[in-house]
Amino acid sequence: MDKQTPLVEMRDMxxxxxxxxxxxxxxxxxxxxxxxxxxxxxxxxxxxxxKILSGAYAADGGEIFVNGEKATINNPRDARRYNxxxxxxxxxxxxxxxxxxxxFLGRELTTPMxxxxxxAMEAECRKIMGRLNPNFQKFSEPVSALxxxxxxxxxxxxxxxxxAKILIMDEPTAALGPHETQMVSELIQQLKSEGIGIFxxxxxIHDVMELCDRASVMxxxxxxxxxxxxxxxxxxxLSMIILGKRPENVNxxx
Amino acid sequence: xxNSAKNLFAKLGLDVRLLGMIAALVIIWIVFGIFTDxxxxxxxxxxxxxxxxASVAVMATGMVFVIVTRNIDLSVGSMLGFIGMTVAALQVxxxxxxxxxxxxxIWIIAAFFAIxxxxxxxxxxxxxxxxxxxxxxxxxxxxxxxxxxxxxxVTQGQTQAPxxxxxxLLGGGxxxxxxxxxxxxxxxxxxxxxxxxxxLSRRNKSSHGFTVKPVWAEGILMGIAVGLIMCFxxxxxxxxxxxxxxxxITKSQxxxxxxxxxxxHGVAIPVVILLIVALVMTIIARRxxxxxxxxxxxxxxxxxxxxxxxxxxxxxxxxxxxxxLTGIASIIASARLNAVDVGLGTLDxxxxxxxxxxxxxxxxxxxxxxxxxxxxxxxxxxxxxxxxSVGVDAPLQNIVVGIVLVFAVWVxxxxxxxxxx
Numbered sequence: 027m028d029k030q031t032p033l034v035e036m037r038d039m040x041x042x043x044x045x046x047x048x049x050x051x052x053x054x055x056x057x058x059x060x061x062x063x064x065x066x067x068x069x070x071x072x073x074x075x076x077k078i079l080s081g082a083y084a085a086d087g088g089e090i091f092v093n094g095e096k097a098t099i100n101n102p103r104d105a106r107r108y109n110x111x112x113x114x115x116x117x118x119x120x121x122x123x124x125x126x127x128x129x130f131l132g133r134e135l136t137t138p139m140x141x142x143x144x145x146a147m148e149a150e151c152r153k154i155m156g157r158l159n160p161n162f163q164k165f166s167e168p169v170s171a172l173x174x175x176x177x178x179x180x181x182x183x184x185x186x187x188x189x190a191k192i193l194i195m196d197e198p199t200a201a202l203g204p205h206e207t208q209m210v211s212e213l214i215q216q217l218k219s220e221g222i223g224i225f226x227x228x229x230x231i232h233d234v235m236e237l238c239d240r241a242s243v244m245x246x247x248x249x250x251x252x253x254x255x256x257x258x259x260x261x262x263x264l265s266m267i268i269l270g271k272r273p274e275n276v277n278x279x280x
Numbered sequence: 281x282x283n284s285a286k287n288l289f290a291k292l293g294l295d296v297r298l299l300g301m302i303a304a305l306v307i308i309w310i311v312f313g314i315f316t317d318x319x320x321x322x323x324x325x326x327x328x329x330x331x332x333x334a335s336v337a338v339m340a341t342g343m344v345f346v347i348v349t350r351n352i353d354l355s356v357g358s359m360l361g362f363i364g365m366t367v368a369a370l371q372v373x374x375x376x377x378x379x380x381x382x383x384x385x386i387w388i389i390a391a392f393f394a395i396x397x398x399x400x401x402x403x404x405x406x407x408x409x410x411x412x413x414x415x416x417x418x419x420x421x422x423x424x425x426x427x428x429x430x431x432x433x434v435t436q437g438q439t440q441a442p443x444x445x446x447x448x449l450l451g452g453g454x455x456x457x458x459x460x461x462x463x464x465x466x467x468x469x470x471x472x473x474x475x476x477x478x479x480l481s482r483r484n485k486s487s488h489g490f491t492v493k494p495v496w497a498e499g500i501l502m503g504i505a506v507g508l509i510m511c512f513x514x515x516x517x518x519x520x521x522x523x524x525x526x527x528x529i530t531k532s533q534x535x536x537x538x539x540x541x542x543x544x545h546g547v548a549i550p551v552v553i554l555l556i557v558a559l560v561m562t563i564i565a566r567r568x569x570x571x572x573x574x575x576x577x578x579x580x581x582x583x584x585x586x587x588x589x590x591x592x593x594x595x596x597x598x599x600x601x602x603x604x605l606t607g608i609a610s611i612i613a614s615a616r617l618n619a620v621d622v623g624l625g626t627l628d629x630x631x632x633x634x635x636x637x638x639x640x641x642x643x644x645x646x647x648x649x650x651x652x653x654x655x656x657x658x659x660x661x662x663x664x665x666x667x668x669s670v671g672v673d674a675p676l677q678n679i680v681v682g683i684v685l686v687f688a689v690w691v692x693x694x695x696x697x698x699x700x701x
Contacts, residue, residue: 082586103588118586122579122646123572131576132587134569141567149488 031094033058033223034110034192039078039088048074050247051088056192056223061214063238063255064227065267071247072227073115076194079225080112081105092192103132111190115197115227117181121170125162125180126151128169129187154183158213174201182213193217196227211237231260245270251278291497297640297695301655304688305662312666320666323519327545329658329665330516331452334550335360335613336628337657340635341561342605344653345571345598347636348578350645351409351416353599355423356606357628359401361620362427363610367394368440368620371447387447395607401427402603403596410595424629432622441619451615452548454525460517463546467513470555471506478502512547519545550612554654557608562650574598578645634681635660638688642696659684 032055041049049071056062064072077083079090081102090097092108099105105112119128126147135150137143148165155162159179169177178201185193195214199207214224214237228234234241235255243250243266251272253262262273272278289296312320319325339356346353371390379386405423409416442448449456458466478498485492492498520542521529530537565571577584577591585591609628614620639656641648663684667677 080586101588102586106588112586114586116582118580118583120576120579120583120646123576127572127576128583131572131584132589134572136569141563142569142572144567145484145488145490148490 030057032056032091033060033093034079035091035094036075036079037089037091039075039085039090041074041078041083041086047247049078049085052244052247052249054225054242054249054252056225058191058221058223059218060240061218061224061226061238062252063234063241064225064244065229065231065234065241065263066244066250067267070244070267072244073196075244076112076196076225076227079105079192080110080114080194106133106188109189109191110194111185111188111192112194113181113185113196113198115200117177119169119177119181122168124148124168125155125165125172125183128180129154129184131184133188150187151183154187155179158183158186159209175203175206178202178206182210186213186217190217190222193222193224194227195224197229198226199228199230199233231263234263235260243267253278291494292501293493293497294501296699297692298651298655300691300695301639301652301659305655305659308659308662308666312662312670315670316666320669323515325665325669326515327519327548329661330551331548331616332665333654333658333661334452334548334554335609335616336631336635336661337554337654338557338605338609338612339602339628339632340639340653340657341558341650342602343632343636344561344639344641344648344650345565345574346416346602347633347641347643348574348645348648349595349598350578350581351595351598352633352643353405353416353420353602354629354633355405355420355427356602356609356632357625357630358424358427358431359398359603359606360610360613360625360628361622362401362431362434363394363397363607364614364620364624365431365434365440365622366397367391367610368443368614369435371444372440372442373435382445384446386444387450390444390447391450391611394611395604398603398605398607398610399600400603402606403600405603406596406599409599410592428622431624437622439619439621443615443618443620447611448615448618450549450553450611451613451617452550453616454521454545455529456549456615457516457546458549458552459546460544463513463517466547466552467510470509474505474509475502478505516547516551517544521545550616553608553612557605558650558654565650570594570597575646578647580646631657631660634685637692638685640692642692 035055037053038051039049039053040047040051052071052075054062054075064076066072074083078085079099081099081104084100090099097108099108120131123131126144129151130147135143135146152165159176162176162179164172164176169180172180178198182198199210202210214226217224226234226238238255240252241255241263242252243263245267250266250270253273253276257276258273262276265271266273289299309321343353343356367390370393371386375383375386375389405419408414408419457463478501482492482498521544526541527537530541565574573584573589573594576587577589577594581591610625613624635657636648636653637643637656638659639649639652639654641653660681663681664677667680672680
């Protein structure tokens, strides 16, 4: 795997908000078909780092490479152009619109006249929801009328529908029950096998140990280190998160 | 409401809120009809109300987008006055010097200039709001003062009159209508268009295999639509032009007036303008990407931004559109009065906001319909005309309209809470 070109490489990223270094010279990378977990406390800088990649924040410095080529990502449109899709922790759904409108938000299907084609979008939405969440039926209601799990599946559908190469999942299971969490796990396995690279932000060490290939741990905006999850124990990861201490006798990239 | 009625409305796909507004409107009409011994329900009054509603309703359709994106525009009344005064001076003082008095193109230049001027002023306000991030309330409050002052400077406070005769037709009146025959044709075309649109939508839905309304429900809806359109045309075509105006018109056309000559008004041109504006704005709201982004941004600005929508530019566009519509409203208002004084448009911003809000536009953003705003404007105008014809004095009129506004919004809030929408 090491000899391949990384799908994404973020080098020396940094960003500060009013003097606070939210991300402090962090480098991470992601290979095709790989799941990299991003771990750390609240405020460790995981979400901020990922929002730079998704175009929500403009970095103060650092370089991003996609497939070995330098990428310029200034806004979410740029990120989408590089096939980077994001499932935000807040889901980023327009509550007053229905599922199909959210799925295609910013990328509407149009008729030859240039008008929004709601019926075609609903048809596509029904197809993908049929795969992801067969119980989903509320196609004509605004997403504010949906349950937490249903809303989550709309956000996931939006990321998956547009042939993502690089998928960012920010706490994708936080709002879900056990059954739905299981569905997300299966989805991650399936996307992985299709060669998609996934950054998975999580609080849950067990999720990370089960789903991820590698884990990058952040603390106070800095990268503690990146480890292969097969080389470490739960306790090793915990002490990286809490104490910022790298495990001994383990190969750690920093 | 009992369940069978609810079921019926659900099958017809009718919005309960729309029905509520129409019910309120009908009640207002009937009550004033009783108090005025039927005068309020005469074709003459309906014609006048329709013309008086047009200017505010045109602006209210734009205010829906402004409020849906969580903004407000307090400047539209002053902007209407500023545009009205500039365009009046254009056709009274400047254009006649260049083109000659009564030149055929004066009204076209004046009308385009009004719309263009509104769009530019609106876009500039939108730019300050979107890119310099000054709150819309403050920017348009500033605009409210600036335009009212600028209006005075255009002519040093002089009233401009009379306006170009062709321009004046855009404001209605005895001459400014479609006339009987064209009104009937207009009604027929509108009816056919409504039926065709419903059929197309049905075909598109069933081609994707979605469930469609039962045939009888679709038939009833088509019947209602066609009935309303033709009924409106019929009422407008039942209001005879007064003898004085007929003598004036025949004289200007060089035809000799003969006793017994007469015809009816038909649909007023400003009402035709309003209907076209409402149709175009509805298409923009429901079927264009721009409209979709307006609602998405109102529902969740952050989500819209993360979906790649340029919300700053969107703000500029929304305010430019509001400005252009204010330009159109300014044409209607000044043409109707055939004169522009420094008071034109005073308090219109509040009427426009009230119309949009009574029509179900939520100040918290994300929700509002074009037809609602138009009906809201019609409710406001009906109340005011009705009270005037009953003989309620002006201060009490304001008190009643103010109370109705607050009451309507409270009903809307209760409705939203009940339906969880």
